Amino acid sequence: MEYVEVRYGQTRNVFIDGVESGETNKILRVGPGTHSFDLGEPKDFKPEKVILVVENTDPLEPLLIEFEEKTS
Amino acid sequence: MRWQWRFLLLLPLLLVLAACGSFPQNPKLDKYDAKAGYRFDNLKTSEKNTDSLFVVLAFSGGGTRAASLSYGVMQALRNTSIKWKGKTKRLLDEVDMISSVSGGSFTSAYYALYRDGIFDGTYESVFLKKDIEKALLSAALSPVNWFKLAGGSYGRSDLAAEYYDENVFAQATFQKLIEKGTRPFLMLNATDMTTGWQFPFIQDQFDLICSDLSRISIARAVASSSAFPGLLTPLTYENHAGKCNYTEPQWVGFAMKDRLTAPERANLAEDRRSYYRQQPWEAKRKFIHLVDGGVADNIGLRSILAALKTTDPAYSLLRRINREQIEKLVVIVVNAATDPQPSRDGSADVPSVLDVLSTAATVPLDNFSFDTVNQLRSVVKEYNTSVALRKKCNKILKKHCPAAKLPDGELYELDLYLVQVAFDFIKDPQTRFKYKNLPTTFNLPAATVDDLIEMGGKLLHQDKDFRRLTGNLGATGG
Numbered sequence: 001m002e003y004v005e006v007r008y009g010q011t012r013n014v015f016i017d018g019v020e021s022g023e024t025n026k027i028l029r030v031g032p033g034t035h036s037f038d039l040g041e042p043k044d045f046k047p048e049k050v051i052l053v054v055e056n057t058d059p060l061e062p063l064l065i066e067f068e069e070k071t072s
Numbered sequence: 073m074r075w076q077w078r079f080l081l082l083l084p085l086l087l088v089l090a091a092c093g094s095f096p097q098n099p100k101l102d103k104y105d106a107k108a109g110y111r112f113d114n115l116k117t118s119e120k121n122t123d124s125l126f127v128v129l130a131f132s133g134g135g136t137r138a139a140s141l142s143y144g145v146m147q148a149l150r151n152t153s154i155k156w157k158g159k160t161k162r163l164l165d166e167v168d169m170i171s172s173v174s175g176g177s178f179t180s181a182y183y184a185l186y187r188d189g190i191f192d193g194t195y196e197s198v199f200l201k202k203d204i205e206k207a208l209l210s211a212a213l214s215p216v217n218w219f220k221l222a223g224g225s226y227g228r229s230d231l232a233a234e235y236y237d238e239n240v241f242a243q244a245t246f247q248k249l250i251e252k253g254t255r256p257f258l259m260l261n262a263t264d265m266t267t268g269w270q271f272p273f274i275q276d277q278f279d280l281i282c283s284d285l286s287r288i289s290i291a292r293a294v295a296s297s298s299a300f301p302g303l304l305t306p307l308t309y310e311n312h313a314g315k316c317n318y319t320e321p322q323w324v325g326f327a328m329k330d331r332l333t334a335p336e337r338a339n340l341a342e343d344r345r346s347y348y349r350q351q352p353w354e355a356k357r358k359f360i361h362l363v364d365g366g367v368a369d370n371i372g373l374r375s376i377l378a379a380l381k382t383t384d385p386a387y388s389l390l391r392r393i394n395r396e397q398i399e400k401l402v403v404i405v406v407n408a409a410t411d412p413q414p415s416r417d418g419s420a421d422v423p424s425v426l427d428v429l430s431t432a433a434t435v436p437l438d439n440f441s442f443d444t445v446n447q448l449r450s451v452v453k454e455y456n457t458s459v460a461l462r463k464k465c466n467k468i469l470k471k472h473c474p475a476a477k478l479p480d481g482e483l484y485e486l487d488l489y490l491v492q493v494a495f496d497f498i499k500d501p502q503t504r505f506k507y508k509n510l511p512t513t514f515n516l517p518a519a520t521v522d523d524l525i526e527m528g529g530k531l532l533h534q535d536k537d538f539r540r541l542t543g544n545l546g547a548t549g550g
Binding site (some may be wrong): 001003016017018020021022026027028029030031032033034035036051053058059062 | 321322323327333337338381382384390391393395451454455458459461462465478483484
């Protein structure tokens with residue numbers, strides 16, 4: 001089991017591999033391997049999505065992924 | 073000349089019978105629709121069956137022995153009254169998912185189809201206490217069926233499927249389960265002979281071969297799940313892949329890159345692609361041959377494990393846990409595995425070929441089952457220790473540096489229960505020996521069936537985690 005936290009200025013749904021799988025600013029559990037992360041609709045955040053290999057994390061040191069608000 | 077005329081008159085009939093001797097076609101799926109068909113997400117929650125208390129059952133193989141033991145557990149769950157979110161209900165009503173193989177698949181399928189009807193005595197008379205072996209043998213000896221069996225793609229399991237269809241499952245298809253629209257979600261598991269992976273009878277799996285599960289009979293699925301190698305034949309399904317615009321989930325593409333970081337995930341992705349995306353040098357998979365689910369996993373736990381460990385499966389529990397939908401998760405494993413004591417060690421004779429082959433076929437399976445349960449234990453432990461570790465760290469921080477706090481967000485705490493029903497847990501050694509030496513057959517004496525049903529309930533109530541659960545839920549009865 002791996003641990004990931006997707007950070008964003010507000011609470012939003014987190015999509016892992018295109019499927020709604022939790023919320024921002026909470027530690028989420030995922031299986032090891034390559035995953036994509038995004039915040040779904042509306043697409044008012046950047047980067048558009050993050051794809052990375054999740055491995056060697058633990059509950060005290062989750063992988064941190066940061067999104068920020070997209071300014072138009 | 074007279075016999076020749078008779079033969080000529082009979083010829084059309086014989087030709088018709090021989091033509092029947094091919095496997096029943098599994099219907100093609102016209103258009104892939106990720107939201108239609110028999111899928112976990114299409115079964116609704118209700119006040120009666122909540123997500124917050126999530127109960128999963130895994131039923132092992134083992135012929136009538138396994139079917140009876142799991143039936144006993146279901147009876148005990150029916151008789152256990154609990155209080156959850158202010159409502160009094162039966163624990164059975166909170167069952168969300170049943171994954172089963174072989175003998176266990178009869179009980180799970182019958183319950184999914186008839187719900188409380190399973191307890192009205194019919195199931196016991198048409199299956200548990202019926203000499204199914206004799207019935208199947210009679211069918212095989214009927215001259216009408218000789219012609220069918222002579223067809224290359226029609227085997228003894230097809231005949232068994234017809235028997236179950238007529239006599240146990242009343243010709244119901246998966247459409248019936250879709251129409252019910254409520255849980256439990258049934259996963260009848262067979263094994264794909266070529267990949268060696270589980271082949272669950274759910275639409276997410278049938279999407280891979282562009283086939284419409286809703287029009288397949290439950291009896292055929294159960295026959296596939298219980299096609300014990302050697303005694304029964306594999307069942308054939310046509311692979312219609314490439315004809316329904318199937319779109320693979322994102323994770324499959326990613327997983328193909330994970331050979332080193334997540335080999336199990338990569339293997340699963342490769343297995344899925346073997347149905348619809350083959351390399352030019354690979355043999356075409358026009359047909360899929362399914363055998364007993366016990367060949368891949370004899371306790372029906374692998375699908376549940378995957379659902380607990382990853383967000384990949386369509387029915388992922390981890391995803392639901394991350395979304396904080398599940399407060400209490402209960403996994404009840406009903407394992408009817410035996411450990412028959414052979415007579416071979418009483419003699420210096422070289423064991424027979426049959427004995428050696430049977431040992432080679434069953435021992436690795438038993439060891440694999442043991443590892444699977446251990447894996448589940450590890451997963452449960454990891455869920456618990458991850459939260460405990462963060463709590464402990466916060467406590468230390470608070471003691472030495474009251475203003476400090478762990479920098480990250482919260483990790484959701486889940487109340488997990490792993491309940492095990494297995495003959496290994498029978499306390500009295502002599503009784504344990506008796507149960508662990510029961511044969512694997514579809515014909516057990518009625519008294520033995522009654523004993524197994526009773527033992528299922530007894531072992532359930534004896535389990536430490538089950539007692540913790542019922543204590544926490546203010547349970548009565550059983």
